[in-house]
Amino acid sequence: MKKALIIGGGIAGPVTAMALQKAGWEPVVYEAYEDAAAEQIGAYLTVAVNGLSALAEIDAHHLVMNVGHPTDTLSFYTSGGKHITDMPIGGTLPDGTVTHSVKRRDLYRALNAEAVRRGIRYEFGKRLVDARPTAGHGVVATFADGSRAEGDLLVGADGIRSRTREIIDPTAPQAHYLGIYGLGGFVTDPDLHRELGLRPGVYNMIFGKKAFFGYLVAPTGEIWWFANMPGEQELSKQALTDTSPAQWREELMRLLAADRGPAARIVAATPDAGFVTGFNQYDMPSVATWHTDSMVIIGDAAHAVASSSGQGVSMAVEDAVTLALCLRDQPDTASALAEFEHRRRDRVEKVVAHGAETSGDKAQNGVARLLVRLLTPFFLKRAAKQGVGSLNWMFDHRISWSDAAEQVHAGN
Known part of the structure; x- marks a missing residue:
């Protein structure tokens, strides 16, 4: 049985491990931290129907549905509190499944626990330092603690700061800062939403x-x-770490003071323990080299998308299942990695471009921001009339485990 060294235990790592296991490989996950990456930054995320469909191919979609909840509607508001329009998020699968929202921490834990339940081995405290091909067409990885591991394939599921990407191509681009700081939190008071008249299950967006x-x-x-x-300017890691929840709250309350609606009340009601540490937001410029004959990058390491796309998890999941199918069906590892890139590059770069476009609006200031706010209602209402159709190419993508030759059943 061929062995795969999977670098990273976030989201792409355990999904890739489960997919490769189903394809007949022996996967081992190497995680830099001393425990699964459940404590990484980030509040919550969405898993779109295309991602849930791909997870179903390895019988892992229920993990999202068990710890998350359906959010099938986007509702948009102006800074003055005026409702603009509602629109669906990504359509519905044949069994009625819709887009789900889930806390990042809960999803990490669920995916890694399921991988362990399926017998997949984890090695913790293993920060990748280097990797080199072996004479037998395999790869050997070296870790910061001095240990080594050898396998037939190394998969870099190690995120936007990927060391694997650097090893494959030292000239590869770095993450691109989007001109946006992110912040998030959770209000644990169960009565506030009733007091404010908020609708459960609806994803509300305010253009402040x-x-x-x-x-x-x-x-x-x-x-x-x-x-x-x-x-x-991109904030340093030290600046992000040193800023307290009280300071983030004060800054955000200042920015929200001119807006109507519930935003300021929600932030004010968030306890310090409910704040998620502030973070810079990035996407990934086009990476020219995804693989060698025995190493490959997937997910954010290859093509991080802006959070506004709502596709980060789904792209990583699609990558994982597609990679497993290529390794199952191609005659050798090198051919499989080339086929994987062929199947994925155009699609993910189109998604990255879509996310960059929507994030660009959020990064505007001054007159440019005013123009965005004035024009946005018009474009949103037009998009709502079109329904999900304008984004069918993104949400209708399907991967079939039983028919690898016809991987894409809709979309590109």
Whole structure:
């Protein structure tokens, strides 16, 4: 049985491990931290129907549905509190499944626990330092603790700061800062949403005068929220770490003060323990080299998308299942990696471009931001009339485990 060294235990890592196991490989996950990456930054995320469909091919879609909840509607508002329009998020699968929202921490834990349950081995405290091909067409990885591991394939599922990407191509681009700071949190008071008259299960978006704000009400009554704040300069890791929840709250309340609606009340009601540490937002410029004959990058390591696309998890999942199918069906590893890139590059770069376009609006300031706010209602209402159809290419993508030759059943 061929062995795959999978670098990273976030989301792409365990999904890739489960997919490769189904394809007949022996996967081992190497995680840099001393435990699964459940404590990484980030509040919550969405898993679109194309991602859930891909997860179903390895019988893992129920993990998202068990820890998340349906959010099938986007509702947009102006800074003055005026409702613009509602529109669906990504359509519906034949069994009625819609887009789900899930806390990042819960999804990490569920995916890694399921991988372990399926017998997949994990090695913790293994930060990748280097990797080199072996004479036998395999690969040997070296870790910061001095240990080594050898296999037939190394998969870099190690995120936007990927060391694997650097090893494959030292000239590869770095992450691109989008001009946006992110912040998020959870309001645990179950009565606030009733007091404010908020609808559970709806993803609300407010185009504020100085910040973009989104929130939803979970089935428990907990309010989940995020904010995007324009920032010309990327904040250092130290600056992000040193800024306290009280300081983030004060800054965000200042930006939201000019807006009507529930945003300021939600932020004010968020306890310090409910704040998610602020973070810079990035996407990934086109990476020219995804693989060698025995190493490959997937997910954010190859093509990080802006959070506004709602496709980060789904792209990683599609990558994982597609890679497994290529390794199952191609005559050798090198051919499989070339086929994987052929199947995935055009699609993911189109998604990255879509996310960059929507994030660009959030990064505007001054007159440019005013123009965006004035024109946005017009474009949103037109999009709502079109329904999901204008984004069918993104949401209708399907992968079939039983028919690899016809991987794409709709979309590109």
